[in-house]
Amino acid sequence: MPKYFKRTSKIQVIIALRSTAIIIQLLLIMFVNLGLAYQLPWTPLVSVISLEILFTLSSYIYYRHNHLSEKKASQKAILVQICADIIFLSLLLFFSGGATNAFVSLLLIPIAIAAVTLTPLLLAIVASLAISSYSILLWSLPMSVMHGNMQGHFIGMGINFLFSALVVAIVVGKMARSINQQELAIANYRENLLKQEQVTSLGVASAQVTHQLATPIATVQLLADELSEDLPDNEIVADMQSQLTRCRDSLSEFRAMVFEIKEQVIKEINCQDLFDEITVNVRFNNPEINLQLQNNTGCNLTEAVTIKADASLLPAIINLINNAIRASKANNSKTLSLTSQVIEGNWQFTIRDYGKGFTLKKLNELGVKPVNSEQGFGMAVFLSHASLERLGGKLALTNHQDGGALVTLSMPISSQQSKTVNHKEISYA
Numbered sequence: 001m002p003k004y005f006k007r008t009s010k011i012q013v014i015i016a017l018r019s020t021a022i023i024i025q026l027l028l029i030m031f032v033n034l035g036l037a038y039q040l041p042w043t044p045l046v047s048v049i050s051l052e053i054l055f056t057l058s059s060y061i062y063y064r065h066n067h068l069s070e071k072k073a074s075q076k077a078i079l080v081q082i083c084a085d086i087i088f089l090s091l092l093l094f095f096s097g098g099a100t101n102a103f104v105s106l107l108l109i110p111i112a113i114a115a116v117t118l119t120p121l122l123l124a125i126v127a128s129l130a131i132s133s134y135s136i137l138l139w140s141l142p143m144s145v146m147h148g149n150m151q152g153h154f155i156g157m158g159i160n161f162l163f164s165a166l167v168v169a170i171v172v173g174k175m176a177r178s179i180n181q182q183e184l185a186i187a188n189y190r191e192n193l194l195k196q197e198q199v200t201s202l203g204v205a206s207a208q209v210t211h212q213l214a215t216p217i218a219t220v221q222l223l224a225d226e227l228s229e230d231l232p233d234n235e236i237v238a239d240m241q242s243q244l245t246r247c248r249d250s251l252s253e254f255r256a257m258v259f260e261i262k263e264q265v266i267k268e269i270n271c272q273d274l275f276d277e278i279t280v281n282v283r284f285n286n287p288e289i290n291l292q293l294q295n296n297t298g299c300n301l302t303e304a305v306t307i308k309a310d311a312s313l314l315p316a317i318i319n320l321i322n323n324a325i326r327a328s329k330a331n332n333s334k335t336l337s338l339t340s341q342v343i344e345g346n347w348q349f350t351i352r353d354y355g356k357g358f359t360l361k362k363l364n365e366l367g368v369k370p371v372n373s374e375q376g377f378g379m380a381v382f383l384s385h386a387s388l389e390r391l392g393g394k395l396a397l398t399n400h401q402d403g404g405a406l407v408t409l410s411m412p413i414s415s416q417q418s419k420t421v422n423h424k425e426i427s428y429a
Contacts, residue, residue: 010117011063014081017113018056021085025049025092028103044095052088079122082110083129090133099138099154105161107134108168115173127169134161192389217247256311268414269313271305271347275340278317278349282336286325289336296341307347307411309391316387320351320407327355327405342413351407357399 029045032038059081086107093101107130114126138158221244227237275295282291324336333354341348388395393411400406 010078011059011081014078014085014113015056015060015063018052018081018085022049022052022056041095045092048088048091048095055084055088075118075122078117079114079125082114082118082126086110086126086129086133090137093137094140098141099134099157100141104134104137105164107161108164111165111168112172115169116176120173123169123173127165131162131165134158213247214251217244217251220244221248266308266310268306269309271307271340271342271413274307274314275338275349277314278321279338281318282321282325282338288334289325289328290334292335292337294337294339294341296339305342305347306414308414309393309411312387313391313411317349317409320409324351324353324355324405324407327353331355331404345413346410347413349409349411351409352400352404354404357403357405358397 026049029040029042033040033042089106089110093099093104093107098104111123111127111130114123118126135158138154141154221241224237224241224244227234228241231237272295279291279293282289321336321338328334328336331354335354337350337352339348339350339352341350388409388411391411393409396406396408396410398406398408
């Protein structure tokens with residue numbers, strides 16, 4: 001769809017077109033009266049054009065002083081403008097020859113404009129109004145012009161206009177909607193491509209940093225081993241070795257995950273096992289957190305609930321959980337709620353924190369692009385959202401009615417035990 005038909009300028013374009021039409025109408029009336037010496041009824045024509053000018057000026061002033069209304073111009077507002085054009089044009093034609101006027105085919109122009117700006121239902125209203133206007137003009141012709149074969153000629157003109165109006169409404173409307181859908185698809189493709197480029201850049205940077213960390217971690221590990229030999233009962237040295245082991249294991253897991261993603265290794269993951277692994281990870285890394293677990297995919301079911309994913313799923317979920325933990329702690333709370341359930345053929349994993357929740361601005365930005373955040377939401381949510389999108393999952397961010405934020409992850413399941421799911425709640429201190 002051309003740029004001048006974008007939603008933010010539709011009303012302005014229609015007003016500009018009508019202003020141009022008014023100038024042409026005045027010039028044509030003067031040319032016919034003065035140049036062709038054909039006497040037209042000045043009073044009704046000038047009265048109609050005066051009303052048209054008044055309506056145009058009123059519309060211009062209204063939308064100029066109401067910028068929000070112009071930017072969010074509703075379909076009904078555009079419908080009013082187009083219908084007004086049909087009425088004004090019909091009145092001008094009525095006082096200047098009616099259906100015999102050579103410019104009667106201009107009634108097709110409002111239909112064409114409606115075809116690229118309005119919905120099919122409103123387009124049908126505009127087409128019906130234009131066809132009705134032409135029919136009235138045709139019906140109001142005096143009997144004096146119906147001599148000879150002119151009656152058949154005017155009937156043919158009416159059928160021709162009806163056919164032309166339907167062709168314009170159907171063909172132009174369908175082409176306009178097709179072009180609009182293509183533009184939306186291209187815009188979505190560009191947005192996804194830009195997002196994947198950002199994710200790729202972050203992945204390359206992460207791989208470089210991980211590779212650079214491997215050597216110093218190995219060096220510190222050797223030093224820690226030597227200290228352990230000299231101070232075998234020192235708790236600080238033991239704790240340092242434990243943390244270094246975690247770093248080494250994380251690097252190994254990262255390498256394995258990168259290899260699986262590179263090779264596009266997709267495997268069946270049991271939702272119960274995944275839920276257990278998530279809770280173990282949270283309790284191990286954040287023992288101070290009070291977990292409230294609600295699991296509807298447990299061993300009560302007669303058949304295991306599984307999803308298809310790769311190695312990036314678990315890190316994506318852990319990133320979201322770590323964000324939720326930071327949000328709860330920032331609000332002086334150590335509680336976190338995790339829910340696992342099956343709804344309409346999808347495994348849903350919900351994380352509720354007890355923080356301050358998302359602002360409207362954050363809800364619009366999170367997951368779409370990396371954003372700055374004191375609590376670190378932006379980058380992790382962006383990466384998690386990209387990972388889930390690639391796996392065919394969805395991520396929804398909302399605020400809980402009792403406070404805090406809700407992050408809902410949804411993945412299509414590959415098998416389901418039964419339609420009846422038992423409800424189980426467990427609370428850990």
